[in-house]
Amino acid sequence: MSVFVNGKEIVISTGKNTILSLIESYELNPKLVIVERNKEIIEKDNYKSTILKQGDHIEIVHFVGGG
Amino acid sequence: MTVIDRYSRQELFQPIGKLGQQNIRNSHALVIGAGALGTAIAESLTRAGIGKLTIVDRDYVEWSNLQRQQLYSEADARDRIPKAVAAKKRLYDINSDVEVVSQVMDVSIEEIEQLIIDVDIILDATDNFDTRLLINDISQKANIPWIYGACVGSYGLSLTIIPGETPCLQCLLDTIPLGGMTCDTAGIISPAVQIVVAHQVTEAIKLLTGNQSSLRGSLLSFDLWLNQSSSIAVDKMKKEDCPSCGNIPSYPFLDKAHSTKTAVLCGRNTVQIRPGKNTTLNLEKLALGLKPLGQVSKNDYLLSLTTGEHRLVFFTDGRVLVHGTKDITEAKKLYHQFVG
Numbered sequence: 001m002s003v004f005v006n007g008k009e010i011v012i013s014t015g016k017n018t019i020l021s022l023i024e025s026y027e028l029n030p031k032l033v034i035v036e037r038n039k040e041i042i043e044k045d046n047y048k049s050t051i052l053k054q055g056d057h058i059e060i061v062h063f064v065g066g067g
Numbered sequence: 068m069t070v071i072d073r074y075s076r077q078e079l080f081q082p083i084g085k086l087g088q089q090n091i092r093n094s095h096a097l098v099i100g101a102g103a104l105g106t107a108i109a110e111s112l113t114r115a116g117i118g119k120l121t122i123v124d125r126d127y128v129e130w131s132n133l134q135r136q137q138l139y140s141e142a143d144a145r146d147r148i149p150k151a152v153a154a155k156k157r158l159y160d161i162n163s164d165v166e167v168v169s170q171v172m173d174v175s176i177e178e179i180e181q182l183i184i185d186v187d188i189i190l191d192a193t194d195n196f197d198t199r200l201l202i203n204d205i206s207q208k209a210n211i212p213w214i215y216g217a218c219v220g221s222y223g224l225s226l227t228i229i230p231g232e233t234p235c236l237q238c239l240l241d242t243i244p245l246g247g248m249t250c251d252t253a254g255i256i257s258p259a260v261q262i263v264v265a266h267q268v269t270e271a272i273k274l275l276t277g278n279q280s281s282l283r284g285s286l287l288s289f290d291l292w293l294n295q296s297s298s299i300a301v302d303k304m305k306k307e308d309c310p311s312c313g314n315i316p317s318y319p320f321l322d323k324a325h326s327t328k329t330a331v332l333c334g335r336n337t338v339q340i341r342p343g344k345n346t347t348l349n350l351e352k353l354a355l356g357l358k359p360l361g362q363v364s365k366n367d368y369l370l371s372l373t374t375g376e377h378r379l380v381f382f383t384d385g386r387v388l389v390h391g392t393k394d395i396t397e398a399k400k401l402y403h404q405f406v407g
């Protein structure tokens with residue numbers, strides 16, 4: 001299955017098909033990201049239970065401190 | 068061309084016009100931080116003809132800053148000039164019409180309450196979330212918009228926060244991110260800084276010229292190296308029970324219990340120690356006392372002591388930067404060893 005992350009198509013392996021596993025695959029802290037799926041923001045509490053579907057458009061923005 | 072033409076190209080840009088230029092001229096912007104983001108923001112607003120600009124920073128110029136902190140020269144790094152002082156000098160050379168106020172200080176609760184007086188907009192150019200959450204609270208309390216910006220590596224992001232309209236930073240964050248998370252390892256390239264600044268300054272100019280309807284309205288991020296960008300409409304994330312911008316705000320970061328006395332500086336292998344109450348250090352006297360302990364050098368603003376693998380830099384306001392460690396306890400030990 002494949003989804004679009006920040007505009008780029010990526011392949012998701014079976015068993016790694018939640019929002020949480022996607023965030024973790026980018027080595028990001030789930031508490032410091034905002035995630036949108038198909039134009040809808042996903043609540044942080046639902047990262048683990050939200051299952052990705054073929055062709056989903058995911059936007060991930062993570063907070064950093066530098067400046 | 069004459070001085071009269073100075074802002075002609077900006078005035079020709081229809082959404083600004085002569086009226087917008089006058090609005091910019093009548094505005095006061097507060098830039099917190101004079102590092103990569105702060106120097107670029109300050110230069111841009113100064114060239115744009117802002118009426119008054121206050122720039123604040125706690126640090127001094129080092130060689131590793133010159134790759135991206137655009138207001139500084141080799142002389143500034145060689146002489147360890149405080150950033151706010153060096154920035155003001157360069158900004159005056161660029162546009163002597165702008166009233167630039169420079170403050171060499173660490174911004175905490177007392178300072179920020181003074182700094183925001185008569186300010187129309189706050190631009191975030193800090194490198195840590197402690198200060199950002201302080202800005203976030205004061206912005207809500209004093210009803211002043213602020214523009215978050217941050218970058219690391221080839222990545223950057225920005226968000227415009229307008230009290231009473233948009234969600235605030237607290238609404239979007241579940242936890243306080245730790246300052247030194249990635250700077251040590253990821254570095255930073257200058258173009259990433261410039262993109263963040265382009266967004267921050269454009270949003271600021273929209274706000275100052277009454278072009279609110281043109282504001283971006285989204286949380287924006289990009290990665291220049293990975294050729295990615297992202298934009299999320301966050302308006303629905305405004306929380307009614309947010310302690311900073313909700314119905315019954317408590318402004319938790321304006322509460323002294325939250326104020327940090329020590330901080331690990333982003334990417335610097337350095338700990339800052341700040342005395343609890345306002346103090347003044349007599350650098351002359353201190354220099355005499357420290358001479359037997361190591362190599363001492365000093366200018367009008369600070370004193371530097373090199374001892375073993377550490378270097379301690381003392382500022383007149385009592386702050387000390389302990390270089391050569393990320394360990395707060397070790398830094399405190401050295402601090403107490405030398406200032407008692």
